[in-house]
Amino acid sequence: AQTVTQSQPEMSVQEAETVTLSCTYDTSENNYYLFWYKQPPSRQMILVIRQEAYKQQNATENRFSVNFQKAAKSFSLKISDSQLGDTAMYFCACINSNSGYALNFGKGTSLLVTP
Amino acid sequence: KAGVTQTPRYLIKTRGQQVTLSCSPISGHRSVSWYQQTPGQGLQFLFEYFSETQRNKGNFPGRFSGRQFSNSRSEMNVSTLELGDSALYLCASSLAGTGGYEQYFGPGTRLTVT
Numbered sequence: 576a577q578t579v580t581q582s583q584p585e586m587s588v589q590e591a592e593t594v595t596l597s598c599t600y601d602t603s604e605n606n607y608y609l610f611w612y613k614q615p616p617s618r619q620m621i622l623v624i625r626q627e628a629y630k631q632q633n634a635t636e637n638r639f640s641v642n643f644q645k646a647a648k649s650f651s652l653k654i655s656d657s658q659l660g661d662t663a664m665y666f667c668a669c670i671n672s673n674s675g676y677a678l679n680f681g682k683g684t685s686l687l688v689t690p
Numbered sequence: 691k692a693g694v695t696q697t698p699r700y701l702i703k704t705r706g707q708q709v710t711l712s713c714s715p716i717s718g719h720r721s722v723s724w725y726q727q728t729p730g731q732g733l734q735f736l737f738e739y740f741s742e743t744q745r746n747k748g749n750f751p752g753r754f755s756g757r758q759f760s761n762s763r764s765e766m767n768v769s770t771l772e773l774g775d776s777a778l779y780l781c782a783s784s785l786a787g788t789g790g791y792e793q794y795f796g797p798g799t800r801l802t803v804t
Contacts, residue, residue, distance in 0.1 A: 608791045620780060620795035666733065670793075676721060676786050677746055678793060680733040 577602045577669050581681035588657045589689050595642075596652045596684045598667030605629075607671035609643070610678070611652045615663040623665070626650065654686075662688045691717055694783050694796035702802045708769040711799045715762050715783030722764040723793060724756060727778040736779075739764055740786055768801075776803045 578601045588594035600609065611623040626634045626643050634641050638655045654661055667681040695714045703709050715722050724736040735748040739758035756766040762783075768775055778800050782793035 610792060612795075617797075618778065619797050620782075622792055622794060625792050670791050672791075674746075676723065676738050676740075676784065676791070677735040677748065678723070678725070678733075678782075679735075682732050 577604075577607075577671070577674060577679040579667050579669050579679050579681040581665075581667055581684050583684045584682070585685045585687070587687045587689060588654075590657055590659060592657050593653060593655045594657055594686065596654075596665050596667075596686065598650045598652070598681055600648050600650060600667070600669045600679075602648075602669060602671065604671040604673055607669055609641075609650045610668045610670070611639070611641070611650075612666045612668060612680075613661075613663045614666065614683075615660075620666075624652065657688045659688050659690065662686060694781055694794055696779075696781050696796035696799050698799060699797060700800045700802075702804060703771050704804055705771055705773060707771050708767060709771060709801060710765055710767045711779055711781075711801075713764045713766075713781030713783075713796060715764070715781075716794055719783035719785055719794075720762050721784040721786030722758055722762065723782045723784065724764070724766050725780045725782065726750075727780055727798070728776075733780070736766065738786075771803045773803050775801065777801060 607628045609626045613621045624636045642651045664683045668678045721740045723738040737747045758764045778798045780798045781796045784793040
């Protein structure tokens with residue numbers, strides 16, 4: 576079984592600043608994938624970034640990057656140059672083929688970007 | 691490419707009734723997954739379909755069922771609705787192992803049971 580833990584229920588950051596959201600996971604699989612999803616107040620869940628467990632290089636997508644520590648089972652998301660539009664719930668998720676293609680989500684972190 | 695679409699977007703039903711929700715995946719995606727999102731339980735996996743076959747089912751009662759058609763469109767059905775079924779139901783499509791594991795979500799169906 577997989578578990579995903581997000582220990583920060585709420586966070587706040589000022590516009591243009593950098594913020595890091597934490598995520599830890601537990602899986603017995605060797606081949607798995609990790610994701611960060613963003614769910615703005617409009618409710619549409621959007622894929623932000625993905626990381627394959629077999630890749631050592633941390634994934635980057637524009638202002639979003641991850642710090643993937645496989646041994647520590649840690650997968651944090653860094654948002655640089657925060658923008659008001661980054662205000663949303665952020666979910667960390669894990670999947671592998673043995674989980675039947677089911678995403679296991681953390682409880683989420685509510686991020687508020689203030690002017 | 692068009693994204694995942696879900697219909698209806700909002701639904702109000704009475705306890706004991708049944709409801710059917712529909713999901714059209716991204717063109718070329720053969721896997722469709724369903725999730726229930728509530729404030730208390732968060733996001734929970736309901737089931738996943740691939741090429742008209744249910745490959746996996748979450749820990750939900752038998753009142754929750756689904757199916758997938760030959761064009762990959764999927765429906766989920768909830769019978770004998772209970773107040774606790776009030777939730778946002780999200781559908782996601784994926785290439786599911788044939789090209790990647792990431793899932794792309796639709797806007798959801800907000801179900802309110804009164």
